[in-house]
Amino acid sequence: MPEPTASRVVTVVNTQGLHARPADLFARQASRFQSRIEIVKGNECVDGKSVLGILTLGAQQGVELTLKAVGDDAEEAIAALAELIERELIENEKRMAEEEGDNGEN
Amino acid sequence: MLVLRGIAASPGLAVGEAMIIASEGYRIPRRLAPRAACEEEVGRLDRAIASSADEMTHNREAVARELGDQYGAIFSAHEQMLRDPQLHREVEELIRLKRYTAEYAVSRALRRYVQVLQSLDGGYLAERTHDIYDIEKVLLRHLLGRQREDVFHLTQPVIVLAHNLTPSETAGLDRQFVRGFATEIGGMGGHTSIVASALEIPAVVGAGRLLTDVSGGDKVIIDGHEGVVILRPDKETLARYEQELKRRGAYAVQLQDLWEAPAELADGTRIHIYANIEFPQEVEAARQRGADGVGLYRTEFLYLASIPEPTEEDQFQAYRTVAEAMGSFPVVIRTLDLGADKAPGVGAVEERNPFLGVRSIRLSLRNPQLFRVQLRAILRASAFGAVQIMFPLISTLEELRAARAAVHQVMDELEAEGVAFNRQLPIGMMVETPSAVIMIDRFLKEVDFISIGTNDLIQYTLAVDRSNNEVADLYHPADPAVLRLLEMAVQAAHRSQTPVSVCGQIQGPHYLMLLFGMGIRDVSVAPSAIPEMKRVCSRLRVADCEAAARHALTLDSAREIEAYLKEEIKRTVGEEEWSSGAG
Known part of the structure; x- marks a missing residue:
């Protein structure tokens, strides 16, 4: 029986793009799932659980990525990772900016 | 294969395996593991x-x-x-498929990431490349454990690759095993290059990003003539260089015939070729190749190598060794020629423009105690050979007089102590600032000889920092302004019958032709360059040289002069480049 697969096209919306901390977060989130996860950008394809791989994509704000998962929890993984890229990363950035703002006043 | 261009810092060719000096000094001892050891290597990696x-x-x-x-x-x-x-997958694959050792595979895989991240535009991932270097270090430390080797203790020939090498690190390189080196930063004419030339280690500096593209054990070619570094050369390139190395080896043997012959032009004009040295050990090489003396003994290294500073006795021993070894041949000892930033124990000052700041004779005059110690050592050595003393970077008559007064004061001191020295020791100066040339007639009344330091004279005349890659192309030995100054200095010296020599890089036979044409008969060069210099001399004639120099001085730009001289040398001698390690 073929393994379940899932994929979705997402757009990077946070200003930082998929660099530094966002890349860490993505790899961490991806590592929670059993499925093999890939990120495709143009003709480049990297392991979604590899922070080094994600960094080499240099995915900036506005870039379209295809997320692919193969494994029992493929659907779940894609849903969570798409959520991360399209929503959580922006919220994270806002929160960090606010924290920095707070620090600035101290 | 990757070809990188840098600055030719020390002539010569070298082919060998890379040894990378990282900031922590790790080196990867072996690149390939035996086939049977593959599982073991993967196990080491995992652990x-x-x-x-x-x-x-x-x-x-x-x-x-x-x-x-x-x-x-x-x-x-x-x-x-x-x-x-x-x-992990990539490293494991390198181990299994290419039979790399775990450490080589780790280094190779991580450096590829660094390379990709650096190639992404914006440079916003630069911080991340530091992270990658950090984990490389940690992994190598765990992999190599106690096997970590001291980079200065080698057992097999290597090519050293480093971000930067200080002059003292360069001097610490083991000449027996280090066949050549290349660094990412650094410029022409720095002390690193002087030390490398002195040790006769081919070197290229300022080759740009280098370490990200190479791992320890990779095959590397250093071309210290052209300033080229070739990483992982293809078969043809490698074969070409190996053949060239052989040819040069054979040529060097041929040149040995010239070692004992005096330097003469084709018309019988006697030329004196002196040696520039930095270490007493170089005297041997200078003598073997028939140097007419030591034209420039640089004393900086004594200061760079010892902390806080060399004692009078340390210096005396070094100077005496050279003076004795050279017998009746002159040994010109130049007093400390360092910037305040590099001199020990003088309280470094922050300078916005160190080349125009407290350096060389200025530093000595401001630190009378430091100067006195060096002068005592030089004067004491003068009892053991034909020692002469020379002051660097003189730009005013007051400086020259103050320096001379310091010498006389030390002479009186030594005399009072009953210590032997030569009261008649000749005192000379470097002519390396435009002001010294402009005032040369006055200076000549107060010195026994002058030596024209072309490197600094070019730099100060053309206002070009030769160690700055961005403007290094403006640094041109054949610039007409430089030639006019040379001509002024040489003619004035001849009129006052004062010995004049040129010490500094001589860029090619055409430049030698120009110098002879302007009336120079004494040059001082690296010992390794002497035989080739003699060979070229034997093919030049004063009349041709003079005609060439006369015409060169009528031209408008360095480019025209260079092109004209190369044409001339080709016409009269039939070749336009040094055939081996000269220049």
Whole structure:
């Protein structure tokens, strides 16, 4: 029986793009799932659980990525990772900016 | 294969395996593992990753306890990279398919990431490349463990690759095993290049990003004539260079015939070729190749190599060794020629423009105690050979007079102490600032000889920092302004019958032709360059040289002069480049 697969096209919306901390977060989130996860950008394809791989994509704000998962929890993984890229990363950035703002006043 | 262009810092060719000096000094001893050891290498890799990750966890917890979670997080990024599944697959593949050792595979795979990240535009990932270097170091430390080798203790020939090498690090290189080196930064004419030339180690500096593209054990070619570094050369290139190395080896043997012959032009004009040296050990090479003396004994290295500063006795021993070894041949000892930033024990001052700041004779005059110690050592050595003393970077008559007064004061001191020295020791100066040339007639009344330091004269005349890659192309020995100054100085010296020599890089036979044409008969060059210099001399004639120099002086630009001289030398001698390690 073929393994379940899932994929979705997402757009990077946070200003930082998929660099530094966002890349860490993505790899961490991806590592929670059993499925093999890939990120495709143009003709480049990297392991979604590899922070080094994600960094080499240099995915900036506005870039379209295809997320692919193969494994029992493929659907779940894609849903969570798409959520991360399209929503959580922006919220994270806002929160960090606010924290920095707070620090600035101290 | 990757070809990088840098600055030719020390002539010669070298082919060998790379040894990388990272900031922590790790080196990768072996590149390939035996076929049977493949499982073992993968096992070593896994254990190194596990223990490195444990170390990071431990660091994270410790730092978080001390400073708070946000600081600990720095290490969790490292941890995540260490446990990166894609990295692991790649490294394992390199071990299994290419039979690389675990350390070589780790270094190779990580450096590829650094390279990709650096190639992304914007440079916003630069910080991340530091993380990658960090985890490389940690992994190598765990992999090599106690095998970590001291980079200065070698057992097999290598090509050293480093971000930068200080002059003292360069001097610490083992001449027996280091066949050549290349650095990422650095410019022409720096002390590193002087030391490398002195040790006759071919070198290229300022080759740009180098370490990201290479791993220890890779085949590397250093072309110290052209300033080219070739990483992982293809078969043809390698064969070409190896053949060239052979040819040069054979040529050097041929030149040995010239070692004992005096330097003469084709018309019988006697030329004196002196040696520039930095270390007493070089005297041997100078003598063997028939140097007419030591035209420039640079004393900086004594100061760079000892902390806080060399004692009078240290210096005296070094100077005496050279003076005795040269017998009746002159030995010109130049007093300290360093910037305040590099001289020990003088309280470094922050200078916005060190080339125009407290350096060389200015430094000595401002630090009478430092100067006195050196003068005592030189004068004491003058009892053992034909020692002469020379002051660098004289730009005013007052400086020359103050320096001379210091010498006479030390002479009186020594005399009172009953210490032997030569009261008639000749005192000369370097002519290396435009002001010295402009006032040369006055200076000549107060010195016994002058030596024209072309490197600095060019730099100060053309206002070009030759160690700055951005403007290095403006630094031109054949610039007409430089030639006019040379001509002025040489003619004035001849009128006052004062000996004049040129010390500094001589860029090619055409430049030698020009110097002879302007009336120079004494030059001082690296010992290794002497035989080739003699060979070229034997093919030149004063009349041709003079005609060439006369015409060159009528031209408008360095480019025209260079082109004209090369044409001339080709016409009269039939060749336009040094055939081996001269220049």
